[in-house]
Amino acid sequence: MAYISKGVWTIFLDEFIESLKTRKALAIIISYLFLMFIGIKVGSVFEIFAWALAGSRQSFSILLPYYISVGLLPLFSIIISYNLISEEISGGSIKFMAYRTDRLSILGGKILSSFVLSAMMIFIAYATALFYVHSKNGLWFFIPYLVSWIYLSIYAFCFICLTVAVSMVARTPSASIIWSLLVSILFLVAMNFNYISFFSPFYFSTKALDYLIKGISLNMILGLNVLLLHTLLYFLISFAVLKKSDLD
């Protein structure tokens, strides 16, 4: 166990630091923060309309950033993680790690680095929003923003694991990004079908709104658990494929 955790930690730290140096990660973080800031700014301007909407107890400053995140995070998660393992496999660099540590550590460390990067990005956006909204309207949305941050981080984590699972089968970075986008589109289409929609992470993307709008936490907790279940499933698929794969 200690052997695995040391490997995970070493790979996580290295991958995280290296990913912060890439233009891709910087472009994603800047784009996300920019679009979120626009959402928060527009939200705080139209704050008054929210109160008129069916007695909603929450504001546009909460809903707009949330909807923006729900739309952007799957795409950003795919872009962050499509080459996480596939590039190592196609270039062969995974071999230099694979005879020094086990494959679970490689997978765990790399996925964890993307998760922390996404969670950090979402955190910065919401922390900025918290103080911005307070300075504009005098409101503190501490709990709604905390809930949004946790829920959206798990939502992004789910898509990171999904992308890695797809990339384990696709093997090359270009095939990985194409297949990950196609699978995500399939999940979007699945939303239109009653029972199949339960298998789509998108279906659970807005369950936190039940808490943010109506104050009902049961659906949100259920949604969070199902997203975690999806994440675990994709991780196990990735691990099973990587463990069985020949690194030739």
Next chain:
Amino acid sequence: MADKGKDKEGNIVVKTEGLVKFYGKNKALNGLSMNVPERAIYGLVGPNGAGKTTTLGILSTFIRPNSGSVEIYGNDIIKEPEKIRGLIGILPQRAEFYANRTALDIMTFYSKLAGLNGKEAFENADRLLDKVGMTEHKDKKMKEMSHGMFKLMGIAQTLIGNPKIIMLDEATSGLDPKVAYNIRKLVRELKKDTTIIFSSHNLYEVEDLCDYVGIIHNGKIIAEGRTKSIVKKGKSLEKVFMEKMEE
């Protein structure tokens, strides 16, 4: 087959029996058995597609055989892969380093993966790059390095963690004579404390460098033993090799 079991060079430390590996319907290894003595340089030679890289892939835990057994220092490769990983260093034939990172940075990362802490890992990386003659190039990014430097870096990373067995897959292919000579010199130095499995197409190089040789053809070892006992009566390894191919 010659020189099995105990040997003057040392105990048999790598022992494979009846290794079979399929890629789809293609049989890459067809009951391969080989025995590598301790602290010897074992040359693995064979034509393209004979199974050299697959054999080294199995010995490095990268590839799982369909059947057969492998023992490295008495450890079963399927049951105890983590023990094997602590014993080996490998330079794979087809593997790239991170193009945008420096040699020192990459070596430090691999040293950490091998269990060293930050400062130890950095010092170890620095020392090993110095050992292979890459001190001047340690701060260069991999994308700025020549093929020769890439191979030297590849050898340097095999030395992390003081492995008992080093496997070099086509370590000198495509190199200019001077760099190839330096690598052979380095391999001879490493032999003092390490067992080396050296896969190559260059039969003259293997004859000159290796104490033992295994000729692999169609996924099987068709001749194995001391280089001197295989190359006898004024024949060259090339001549023996060609005769074995025609048998």
